Amino acid sequence: MKVHHIGIETNNIEKSRRFYEQLGFQMKDRMVLMGEELCFLTLENFTLELIVQKTEIAAANPHLCLEVTDLKEQAWAVQNGTAFEGPFSLENGWKTLFVEGPSGEMVELVQTKNTP
Incomplete structure (x- = not known):
């Protein structure tokens, strides 16, 4: 078994897509599944799924x-x-550095190696 993707709920899929593309992601696929709009983005071997949030109920917000x-x-x-x-x-x-995504999600950027 291996991790396939991480899903993040968003209230604006286009704004979120542009945000993650600015971080280097590329759009892989877009679809509607059971009435939910989905957008899959990839960065090297990692896949991120953006899901349009349909309710005002706060979901778990992993970073x-x-x-x-x-x-x-x-x-x-x-x-x-x-x-x-x-x-x-x-x-x-x-x-x-911690940044806030378009829907309030937390994204951590980490530099693990020293640069000249």
């Missing part, structure tokens, strides 16, 4: 963590006001 080469390259998140925590330097040498 997605993406490894980046250089956290400084993610300055757009700070400039666009989506960064809400960090950047932080961790004891193990990692640098991390």
Whole structure:
């Protein structure tokens, strides 16, 4: 068994798609299943499913963590006001920044290797 994808509910699938494409994802597939609009995006071997949220009931909100080469390259998140925590330097040498996606989901960006 292996992980196939992580699903995130969104209230605006187009805005969410553009957000994740800015992070490097590419749209793989789009469909409607049992009345729910779905959008699948891939980044290397990882698949993210965006699901249009149909109710106002708050769902569990796990965070997605993406490894980046250089956290400084993610300055757009700070400039666009989506960064809400960090950047932080961790004891193990990692640098991390938490940004907010279009539907309030938390996305962590982590740099695990030092850059020159």
